[in-house]
Amino acid sequence: MNIVLLASATILVAGIFLALYYKKKNIDSRLEQLKGKIKELENAKIEAEDIVETAKKKAQDIKRETEIKTKEKIYKMKEEAEKEIKAAKIEIDKKEQRIIRKEENVDNKLEKIETKEKHLEEKSRELNVKIEEIEKLKEKQELELERVAELSKQEAKEILLDKIKEELTHETAVVIREYENKLEDNKERISKRILSTAISKAASEYVVDATISVVQLPNEEMKGRIIGREGRNIRAIEALTGVDVIIDDTPEAVVVSSFDGVRREIAKLALEKLVQDGRIHPAKIEESVDKATKEVNQAIVEAGEQALFELGITDMHPEIIKTLGRLKYRTSYGQNVLVHSIEVANLASTLAAELGCNVELAKRSGLLHDIGKALDHDIEGSHAIIGAEFLKKFGEKENVYNGAAAHHGEEEFTCVESVLVQAADAISASRPGARRETLSTYLKRLENLEEIATSFEGVESSYAIQAGREIRIIVNAEEINDDKATIMSREVAKKIEERMQYPGQIKVTVVRETRAVEYAK
Known part of the structure; x- marks a missing residue:
């Protein structure tokens, strides 16, 4: 029994020693690995320090180069600015010179103007004196004319105005006739063509009023x-x-x-x-x-x-x-x-x-x-x-x-x-037959036509004829001459257009007749 126990103890101790041995061996191998890694880290650290040192040197070089380039640019910019300032100063000097010359010219012109103004004032005074003399002379001549002509200034003025009015009336009538003749040449042709085209395309039945x-x-x-x-x-x-x-x-x-x-x-x-x-x-x-x-x-x-x-x-x-x-x-x-x-x-x-x-x-x-x-x-x-x-x-x-x-x-x-x-x-x-008027409306229209015509001065009588399509006006030949008759026909037509509503058109005829009668005895 003791022998067995001893043998077992011996085996146990031997196993423990073997285990410790192997464990130590593993620890040693791990230590070796750790040492290797520490060495690698140290080497990496050294490399990193070298890299950092190299980078620092490069950064300093770049900094120096940048400073040099910046200084060069600043110098160039300074030179360019100085050149521009110098050119601007030259331009300003030139402008100042031009302004000075202009001011001198203006001063000279002002002096001339002042001289002319003085001269004009003198001339104006002379003219005023002459105007006064002319006015006095005009008054004397007017008095002399009144004495010779036995007419006052107002009477002479009225005679002249009447003469001018007659001339203007004649010229107005001539212009109206010329204008009407020109219109007649063109308006009839164009309006007839347009209206005939329009009317020919429209056709409708004739109707009768019914209630x-x-x-x-x-x-x-x-x-x-x-x-x-x-x-x-x-x-x-x-x-x-x-x-x-x-x-x-x-x-x-x-x-x-x-x-x-x-x-x-x-x-x-x-x-x-x-x-x-x-x-x-x-x-x-x-x-x-x-x-x-x-x-x-x-x-x-x-x-x-x-x-x-x-x-x-x-x-x-x-x-x-x-x-x-x-x-x-x-x-x-x-x-x-x-x-x-x-x-x-x-x-x-x-x-x-x-x-x-x-x-x-x-x-x-x-x-x-x-x-x-x-x-x-x-x-x-x-x-x-x-x-x-x-x-x-x-x-x-x-x-x-x-x-x-x-x-x-x-x-x-x-x-x-x-x-x-x-x-x-x-x-x-x-258009013919399109409408028909009641008798009272028709008679009223004729009365209105004759009333408008007789409202003008110099009209002796007026007659609405052709169912109100024409108005004939008889005027006093002594009061209304040919030119005034032309103007009257136009004025009557205008008044009819303003006051009346009617289909178609109304012809206005002014009749003026002068008779000279003498008897042989």
Whole structure:
């Protein structure tokens, strides 16, 4: 047992010694490695110190080189600055010399001016003395002339002025004649060509003014049914449509009367429906009027759209189209206003094409120029201004509604196309058969013509002839000479243009006759 224990102890000790040996060996090898690394670090340190030393030397060299270069640049800049300063000083010296010379010249000129002023003052005094002498001499001569001529200064002045006025009147008349002759040579040819081209492209039917519509009846019994018991049917028709229904002795016919063409058309259609149906009582009348109103409103819109289609105009507000269509049932001096508006649009566009203006603008403005006539029953004021405000409200451009506002001269023209619309309106209205006047309007126009003519001094009498197309003025031959007659004809024409509205043109003829009568005894 002891032997085993001893052997085990011996083995254990031997194992410990072996372990310690190997451990020491490992430690020694690690120490060797550490020493090697320390040596490497020392070598690296030495190399780094060498590098740093080398870098320091290079940095010092670069610094020295930079300092040298900087000093050289500064020196060069200094030299250049000195040169520039020297050149500037030389230039300043030159300018100072020039200024000094100029100042000397100015001083010399001032001295000369002062000398001239003194000389002029002396001359002025001499002139004043001479003027005084001349004035005195003039007064003496005027007194002497008055004594010799036995006329005062004022009387002589009036004689001279009268003479000058006569000469000027003669010269004015001559100039007017020459100017008119030149205008005649050119205006007739150009205007005839343009207008004939425009008129030849526009054609429309002749119309007759109407404020009544006639409804044909199948028999006389129908009149009593239209009147109804105690007149209830006829009163219902008139109340619903706003027209007068006239039942007289005319066989098998009823007359519908109204100045509003739309109402008249609605009443006519409603009556025709009632007559065709045969049942006439207030409820049926109301139903027929409603149907007729819808049909007429549809016809109005279609008439407006047809006018736009006929002229090739697009993009217009529906309210304007509807109002335009109402002109189908409106007449002016016997001329249908919608037909007239289409004709004006064609004429204005043709004139614009001939003159190189905006054709589309002239056409659109011409079509819409009288749209106010569809509104003036409900609104007070001129149809031209009412129409312009209406077009402006619904988005039309200024040049379009200016054509409506200015076509009767109530506003200024803003473009050439508005002037063409006015010309086209006059052409459409004045062509033969387009319009007819009532007797009272016609007589009033003739009276106004003669009244304007007789308002001039020297007029003995005046006569409107050829249905108001010409005014002949008889003047006193002793008061009005040939030159004054020429001027008078122009002034009368101008006054007629300012005061009257008329289709076409009015010829003004001034007649002056001198008679010398003697009897042989």
